[in-house]
Amino acid sequence: MTTYIVGVLVVVVIFGLLAVSLDLLIGYTGLFTIVHGALFGMGAYTSAILAKSLGFGFWGGSLAAMVAGGLISLLIAIPSLRVSGHYLVLASFGVQEVLHALYLNLDGITGGPAGMRGIPRPRLFGTEITSNTSYLMLYSVLSALVILFILVLVRSPFGLLLKAIREDELVPQALGKPVVALKIKAFMVSGAAAGFAGAMYAHYITFVSPETFDVHASILILSMVLIGGMGTLWGPFLGAVVLVVLPEALRFLPLDSATLGPLRQVVYGMVLMVFCFVRPRGLAGGRGGIE
Amino acid sequence: MLFVQLLVNGIFAGSIYALLGLSFATIFSTTKIWHFAQGAVYTLGAYVILAASLYGKLPFALATALGIAAAAVLGVLSIVALYRPLQRRGASSLVMVMASLGAMVIADNLVVLGFGPTGYSIDVSVPATLSFGPVLLTGGQMVAPVAATIVVALYLWFLFRSVHGRRMRALIDNEELLLLNGVDTGRLKMLAFAIGSALLPCAAALSIVSGSGISPYFGIQAVLTGAMAMFFGGVDSIEGAAVAGLALGIIESLAAFILPTEWQTAVTYALILLFLMVKPTGLFGRSLPKTTL
Numbered sequence: 001m002t003t004y005i006v007g008v009l010v011v012v013v014i015f016g017l018l019a020v021s022l023d024l025l026i027g028y029t030g031l032f033t034i035v036h037g038a039l040f041g042m043g044a045y046t047s048a049i050l051a052k053s054l055g056f057g058f059w060g061g062s063l064a065a066m067v068a069g070g071l072i073s074l075l076i077a078i079p080s081l082r083v084s085g086h087y088l089v090l091a092s093f094g095v096q097e098v099l100h101a102l103y104l105n106l107d108g109i110t111g112g113p114a115g116m117r118g119i120p121r122p123r124l125f126g127t128e129i130t131s132n133t134s135y136l137m138l139y140s141v142l143s144a145l146v147i148l149f150i151l152v153l154v155r156s157p158f159g160l161l162l163k164a165i166r167e168d169e170l171v172p173q174a175l176g177k178p179v180v181a182l183k184i185k186a187f188m189v190s191g192a193a194a195g196f197a198g199a200m201y202a203h204y205i206t207f208v209s210p211e212t213f214d215v216h217a218s219i220l221i222l223s224m225v226l227i228g229g230m231g232t233l234w235g236p237f238l239g240a241v242v243l244v245v246l247p248e249a250l251r252f253l254p255l256d257s258a259t260l261g262p263l264r265q266v267v268y269g270m271v272l273m274v275f276c277f278v279r280p281r282g283l284a285g286g287r288g289g290i291e
Numbered sequence: 292m293l294f295v296q297l298l299v300n301g302i303f304a305g306s307i308y309a310l311l312g313l314s315f316a317t318i319f320s321t322t323k324i325w326h327f328a329q330g331a332v333y334t335l336g337a338y339v340i341l342a343a344s345l346y347g348k349l350p351f352a353l354a355t356a357l358g359i360a361a362a363a364v365l366g367v368l369s370i371v372a373l374y375r376p377l378q379r380r381g382a383s384s385l386v387m388v389m390a391s392l393g394a395m396v397i398a399d400n401l402v403v404l405g406f407g408p409t410g411y412s413i414d415v416s417v418p419a420t421l422s423f424g425p426v427l428l429t430g431g432q433m434v435a436p437v438a439a440t441i442v443v444a445l446y447l448w449f450l451f452r453s454v455h456g457r458r459m460r461a462l463i464d465n466e467e468l469l470l471l472n473g474v475d476t477g478r479l480k481m482l483a484f485a486i487g488s489a490l491l492p493c494a495a496a497l498s499i500v501s502g503s504g505i506s507p508y509f510g511i512q513a514v515l516t517g518a519m520a521m522f523f524g525g526v527d528s529i530e531g532a533a534v535a536g537l538a539l540g541i542i543e544s545l546a547a548f549i550l551p552t553e554w555q556t557a558v559t560y561a562l563i564l565l566f567l568m569v570k571p572t573g574l575f576g577r578s579l580p581k582t583t584l
Contacts, residue, residue, distance in 0.1 A: 032385055079568055087571060089325060089388075090522050093515055094560040101557035215511060219392050226389045262400040262408075269396035276390035280382050 006132040010139055010204055012244045014197050017143045019224035019236035020150060021193035026222075027231030028154055029186045030166030032085075033092035035076055036221045038099035039191050041213025043069045043198020045103060045110055048119045048208050058122030062199040069195020070188040072099070077187035096215050103210040115209025122203050139200055146193050151233055153189065162186055163231075223268070227275045229282025238283050243268060292425045297544045303432040303501065305540025306439035310494035311513050312520025312536030313446060316529045317487035318366075319521060321462045322480050325384070327391040328369055329491065329517070330510030331398035336362035336492035337505040338402055341411055351415045351496075358492035366488025367481050369394070375477075395510065402507040410506035413499050431501025442493050443533050446486070450529060459483055463527050515560075523563050525576020535574055539563070 018040055025031045046068040047061030056064070072095075079091040103110050110116065122129045122138065129135055153159055161182055164172040173179050202208050220243065228239025247264040255263065275282065318326045339361040343354035373394060377387050417430025450456040458479055461469055469476050494513070499505060517532075520539050524531030543559040550558060572578065 026385070032388070079564070086323075086325075086526070087522070087567065090518055091564055091567070094519065094564050097515060098557045098560055101554070105551075105553045105557075216396075219396070222389065222392070226386070230385070258408075259404065262403040265400040266397050266404070269393045269400065272393035273390055273397070276377065276382065276386050276393060277380070280377075280380070280386045 003132050006136050008245065008248050010132060010135045012241050013136065013139045013143045014201050014204070015221070015224065015240040015244055016237040017146055017197045017200075018194055018221050019228065019240040020147050020233050021190045021197070022221050023225050023228075023230060023233055023236040024150055024154065024162075024186055024190045024193075026225055027229075027233075027236070028159060028166060029162045029183060031183065031186070032089055033076060034089065034215065034218045034222065035092040035096040035099075036194055037213050037215065037217025037219075038096045039069050039073060039194035040198045040201070040217065040221070041103055041208075041210075042072050042099065043195030044202040044208045044213065045116075045198070046195065047199035048116050048202045049109060051119050051203075052116060057120065058199070058203045061203070062196055065195040065199035066192040067195070069198065070192035073187045073191020073194070074184060076191075077184050093215070096218055100210060100214050103213060110210070113210060115207060117207050119202050119206045119208065121206065135204055139204070142196075142200065146196060147233070147237070150189065150193065154233065158182070158185070166231075220268075223272045225282075226280075227272065227282055229284030232282070232284040235282050235284025242271070242283075246271065294545075294548060295426050297548055298541065299426060299428060299432060301541035301544030302537070303435050303540070304544055305537035306436040307494045307497050307536075308516055308520055308540045309443060309533040309536035310439055310490050310497070311517035312524060312532035312539070313443065313529065314487045314490035314494070315514065315517030316521040316524070316532035317459075317483050317490070319518075320527060320529055321459055321483040322370070322374075323384075324370075324374055325388045325391060326369065326484075326487075327388065327511070327514055328373070328394040328398070329488070330512075330514040331395040332362050332365045332369070332488050332510075333491040333495060333513045334399060334402055334505075334507060334510035335365060336488075337495035337499070337509075338406060340492060340496060340499065341406075341413060341505060344413055345411070351413070351500075355492060355496040358496065359489045362492045363485040363489040366484040366486075369488075370481055370484045399507050399510060406507065408507060410504035412502060412504040415500050417500055429501065431497075434500055435497040438493070438497060442490070446490070447530055447533075449486075455479070455482060460529070463529070519560065519563050522567055523573055525573030527578055528573070528575040531573065531575030538574075 018036060022033075022036045025033060043065035047056070047058070047065045050056035050061045050064055051058075076088075076092050076095050079087055104113055106112070124138060129138055154162065161172055161177055164177075165179055165182060169179060172182075224239035224243050225236040226239070227242055228237065229235030247268060250260065250264050250267060253260065279285070315326075315329065318324065318329065336358045340351075340354045340358040343349045343357045344351050347354070349357070369391075373390060374387055377390055382390075418433055420430060421428045421433070450460060458469060458474055459482065462476060462479055462483070466476050469479070491513070495505065516536075516539070520536035521532040523539060524533070524535030539559060542562065543555050546555045546558045567573065
């Protein structure tokens with residue numbers, strides 16, 4: 001039982017990092033994308049493939065996952081240089097589908113629909129991490145470091161400029177600020193953090209498969225950000241706690257798994273709707289409409 | 292010959308995509324709402340057709356009519372019960388998108404609870420398969436383009452010849468001017484939601500006729516296809532979305548000429564996105580959308 005609870009907490013830590021990294025884009029810079037699930041997958045597959053074929057460990061794999069996540073995120077950023085808003089939604093959704101198709105169809109590299117098994121566990125000072133408790137400690141520290149980095153980033157002048165872009169892109173532009181470069185940096189940091197979360201996930205579950213990284217994963221991460229409160233960082237983390245723990249709690253209802261799965265999704269959808277109507281600024285934000 | 296066969300397949304897929312594109316464009320261009328719950332309307336419409344013809348033993352055409360009516364009601368409900376109350380509360384467009392996604396998640400999974408996670412297919416009597424040498428033309432492939440052309444023609448007639456249609460096109464460009472002329476744009480938007488939603492079961496029916504099964508989670512794909520078609524055609528051109536949808540189907544099918552079939556969709560999306568980066572106004576669009584998310 002304790003192992004189970006600690007295991008859930010490890011997932012909370014991973015999704016918390018994902019939600020915080022997406023908040024940097026949505027909450028701070030005002031860039032709405034539906035692709036975080038695929039970026040998460042990019043990190044997971046990168047580290048998994050490197051571990052299986054080149055014998056990379058967790059640390060090397062994580063580094064590569066961050067680079068991969070950042071680069072793919074850069075790819076999505078390119079459309080936002082020319083056009084914004086609605087096009088970014090379409091482009092990110094399109095990239096999500098393309099990446100998911102890659103995970104699903106590159107059989108020789110990703111293992112196709114069957115996924116990849118036997119991804120090695122992380123090693124720390126020569127010992128392999130096996131228990132959920134050690135995972136929780138290691139991942140909490142790593143996740144906290146990345147979140148701290150993002151926190152410092154948004155408190156810095158750089159973060160203020162991101163907020164200025166969110167409020168009105170023309171103002172920082174008129175002041176001679178490099179709006180395009182700022183957006184690209186936000187995209188890359190966010191993507192790199194998502195890639196890192198992916199690597200942590202792959203080396204924890206030790207198995208990756210395409211359906212974990214489909215559009216519904218992206219929607220789930222978006223929901224965490226909204227429920228927690230956009231533009232607050234700790235809010236989205238709280239959102240991740242709610243949306244990971246709540247479905248797990250439903251597991252204890254006396255229902256067969258065929259009913260439980262969809263029922264969990266219905267509950268999650270309802271939570272999301274309630275927040276949209278009652279607390280559109282999330283748990284961390286105040287009452288009322290958005291700014 | 293493979294090329295001709297792929298072209299035939301492409302025209303068939305394209306006629307369904309044209310309807311999806313029209314549906315998305317009708318709602319998006321007039322209201323600027325990312326109506327992801329359209330995916331749920333598509334799924335629910337398809338399941339109404341399924342329930343009516345499988346359990347109600349109704350003829351397929353009648354079942355489709357029921358599906359269309361149900362979808363139109365759901366469309367009006369989405370704006371009246373979902374988007375308008377949210378707008379009244381001052382919700383940002385981001386919150387509206389999330390509410391839309393939430394509604395889709397709920398509806399899709401209620402379908403799973405009601406009908407199970409596996410897909411269904413319905414047997415519809417269609418003309419027998421014709422063969423022109425090595426090129427095969429199935430019954431569904433004959434029916435779909437004809438039916439789609441009729442629906443698109445009727446809709447375009449409405450859009451360009453009727454008062455409400457003209458007002459809907461005016462709504463794309465300038466809502467304030469319409470309001471100044473004493474037009475109730477709120478009702479006009481409800482009409483757009485009703486028509487846009489009613490087009491979805493038409494598309495679903497055509498894909499059922501061709502023997503494709505329906506399953507609970509296939510709605511979101513329809514939304515993406517519709518959105519791709521609309522942006523490809525140009526955001527301010529409803530009729531452009533129909534042409535772009537047809538083109539999308541043909542491109543997707545012809546992609547199989549050089550690539551394995553499982554890459555069709557991914558390659559098509561990538562091509563459209565590249566095209567939009569070069570020409571954001573799309574094939575027929577004149578201007579870019581003003582509002583940003």
